[in-house]
Amino acid sequence: MNFFDMMGVSASGLTAQRTRMETIATNLANAQTTRTASGEPYRRKDVVFRTKEPPTFQQELDSALQGVEVAEVVQDKSDFQVRYEPGNPDADENGNVKYPNVDSMVEMANLVSATRSYEANLTVIEATKQLMLGTLEI
Secondary structure (H helix, E strand, O other), rough: OOHHHHHHHHHHHHHHHHHHHHHHHHHHHHOOOOOOOOOOOOOEEEEEEEOOOOHHHHHHOOOOOOOEEEEEEEOOOOOOOEEOOOOOOOOOOOOOOOOOOHHHHHHHHHHHHHHHHHHEEEEEHHHHHHHHHHHHOO
């Protein structure tokens, strides 16, 4: 694996973690959205990662690391939160309102994890850059 491959793997991690952070931000922004265009409360979204497919047969034979990519962004199928709010315009006949299945504490923990992963990938890129510069000075 050469320096550019290492930087490519880390860059793919940066892109994937950025998508994860954007998804978390969307979840937090919609944590109180009781009605979307579909008429239901907002459903929490989560990012699914996978390893990148090698572009060539030779790289497959060499088992070269290719990095990570976002496979898909999926909706969390867990139950909505239900609160008794009879005065709310979105309340049902029993006075219950369905709220999104977003837990702010879980989202914040995921955000910290994504941020740390992003920072780790930046560190790898910086270390790789320093190695490249050191190699040129020899």
